[in-house]
Amino acid sequence: MIAEEIIRIHEALPEGVRLCAVSKFHPAEAVREAYDAGQRIFGESRVQELEQKVKVLPSDIVWHFIGHLQTNKVRKLISLHPAMIESVDSLRLLEAIDEASRKEGVVTKVLLQVHVAKEETKFGFLPEEILEYFDNKGFETLTSTHICGIMGMASNTDDRERVATDFRSIADIYNKVGEKASAIGLRGFDTLSMGMSGDWPLAVEEGSNLVRIGSAIFGSRGY
Numbered sequence: 266m267i268a269e270e271i272i273r274i275h276e277a278l279p280e281g282v283r284l285c286a287v288s289k290f291h292p293a294e295a296v297r298e299a300y301d302a303g304q305r306i307f308g309e310s311r312v313q314e315l316e317q318k319v320k321v322l323p324s325d326i327v328w329h330f331i332g333h334l335q336t337n338k339v340r341k342l343i344s345l346h347p348a349m350i351e352s353v354d355s356l357r358l359l360e361a362i363d364e365a366s367r368k369e370g371v372v373t374k375v376l377l378q379v380h381v382a383k384e385e386t387k388f389g390f391l392p393e394e395i396l397e398y399f400d401n402k403g404f405e406t407l408t409s410t411h412i413c414g415i416m417g418m419a420s421n422t423d424d425r426e427r428v429a430t431d432f433r434s435i436a437d438i439y440n441k442v443g444e445k446a447s448a449i450g451l452r453g454f455d456t457l458s459m460g461m462s463g464d465w466p467l468a469v470e471e472g473s474n475l476v477r478i479g480s481a482i483f484g485s486r487g488y
């Protein structure tokens with residue numbers, strides 16, 4: 266079942282769009298099943314759970330951290346050497362990641378999470394904060410963090426127009442930063458992470474090149 270879904274989604278994704286299989290709240294055996302079907306990028310949202318899985322699963326798994334991260338968990342997370350932290354939602358967190366990465370002697374790839382959805386509970390930068398950050402070349406103070414792109418979520422609604430509009434707003438930020446990239450000396454800004462189980466085809470239509478799919482692969486999480 267897991268393997269079939271992995272294969273089905275890989276076949277459905279256009280070339281150049283990567284799949285992050287969101288394995289949070291599912292056991293290591295489920296990850297193993299997806300791994301055996303060829304999946305390599307996995308998404309986790311809690312540091313402790315990631316730590317447990319890193320210990321028992323193959324070392325060539327590409328772990329993406331996608332959950333809200335408290336600054337007091339940053340050092341632990343960085344010590345696990347995640348391939349990417351997609352959910353950087355404040356400058357304070359970005360600075361903490363940079364400092365911890367410097368101490369650990371690694372360069373950490375991150376995405377900035379932008380908030381466009383109507384839910385108040387979702388974390389992230391406002392679009393104008395992100396534009397301002399790049400206009401001011403804020404990234405120049407980072408020594409051990411590489412900002413690779415933007416992550417975002419659409420409103421949790423059946424209103425497809427609303428979801429499409431949200432994805433367009435997220436893509437718009439990504440494109441605006443990308444247009445400035447050479448002028449401001451920004452390199453390797455190439456990742457637009459959007460789209461989940463219920464809305465990923467729409468996200469891909471709007472330009473996503475990294476989808477984060479959990480329940481459609483692993484089943485419901487029961488929380």
Ligand SMILES: *Cc1c(COP(=O)(O)O)cnc(C)c1O
Binds near residue numbers: 310477
């Ligand atoms: C849980 C989660 C997902 C996956 O959600 P599904 O609806 O299960 O596909 C994707 N992105 C983020 C940031 C998440 O927290």
